[in-house]
Amino acid sequence: MASRQDIVAACDRYLEALSQGDVDGIMALYAEQPTVEDPVGSPEKLGRAAVREFYEGAVTIPLKATRLGPVTVAADRAAFLFRIDVTVGDQQIALASTDVMTFDEQGKVVAMVAIPDADAFDGEPTS
Amino acid sequence: MASRQDIVAACDRYLEALSQGDVDGIMALYAEQPTVEDPVGSPEKLGRAAVREFYEGAVTIPLKATRLGPVTVAADRAAFLFRIDVTVGDQQIALASTDVMTFDEQGKVVAMVAIPDADAFDGEPTS
Numbered sequence: 001m002a003s004r005q006d007i008v009a010a011c012d013r014y015l016e017a018l019s020q021g022d023v024d025g026i027m028a029l030y031a032e033q034p035t036v037e038d039p040v041g042s043p044e045k046l047g048r049a050a051v052r053e054f055y056e057g058a059v060t061i062p063l064k065a066t067r068l069g070p071v072t073v074a075a076d077r078a079a080f081l082f083r084i085d086v087t088v089g090d091q092q093i094a095l096a097s098t099d100v101m102t103f104d105e106q107g108k109v110v111a112m113v114a115i116p117d118a119d120a121f122d123g124e125p126t127s
Numbered sequence: 128m129a130s131r132q133d134i135v136a137a138c139d140r141y142l143e144a145l146s147q148g149d150v151d152g153i154m155a156l157y158a159e160q161p162t163v164e165d166p167v168g169s170p171e172k173l174g175r176a177a178v179r180e181f182y183e184g185a186v187t188i189p190l191k192a193t194r195l196g197p198v199t200v201a202a203d204r205a206a207f208l209f210r211i212d213v214t215v216g217d218q219q220i221a222l223a224s225t226d227v228m229t230f231d232e233q234g235k236v237v238a239m240v241a242i243p244d245a246d247a248f249d250g251e252p253t254s
Binding site: 004040075096114116117 | 131208241242247
């Protein structure tokens with residue numbers, strides 16, 4: 001079983017790799033047969049090839065991902081809330097997401113479900 | 128479909144009712160046949176009677192629940208990170224939880240999964 005510290009470090013590496021557009025770095029965190037549902041309710045990406053293709057699309061828009069508050073870890077699951085800042089043309093857009101990751105015994109991500117929200121910062125405190 | 132505003136309000140009412148030990152207030156947010164998995168990995172409580180029994184147990188320890196950052200809402204799902212302050216004897220304990228709720232068309236909670244973490248504030252920033 002991966003320790004809490006390992007799991008939190010993996011979540012932070014994920015946000016760092018996402019901010020750097022580092023798809024190899026992201027894929028290094030995933031297990032052999034991962035699933036990704038991002039956003040929740042969309043068709044699930046199954047397997048490393050489909051997951052890689054998803055992230056290759058995602059990183060075409062440069063973004064900065066900043067964790068808000070602690071990662072919470074219980075059993076094989078971790079959840080973390082983060083802010084995403086993107087620049088589209090001359091517009092700055094801030095959104096938030098809660099990502100929920102399921103880890104295997106080796107500390108690799110077997111499943112990720114994201115609950116992103118483009119309206120999360122409208123009239124809400126950002127910290 | 129419930130609006131984002133309705134869903135965020137329901138999440139905040141949940142934290143308020145939890146802080147007040149108001150089990151009726153909590154149950155008013157749940158649909159007719161809800162499921163609760165709290166903590167994640169524990170046996171799921173199925174149906175209003177089992178869910179009520181769970182909360183009646185939970186509120187025997189007075190707590191203060193404070194949301195950290197925005198609720199994120201996507202499709203039928205909402206996630207929110209919050210801090211839980213409890214006093215056990217003369218000890219103050221702070222933990223964090225990310226709760227993920229699935230809402231029905233009427234804005235009632237059909238499923239809740241909690242990822243609570245008693246170690247979340249050890250050496251981590253609390254905001």
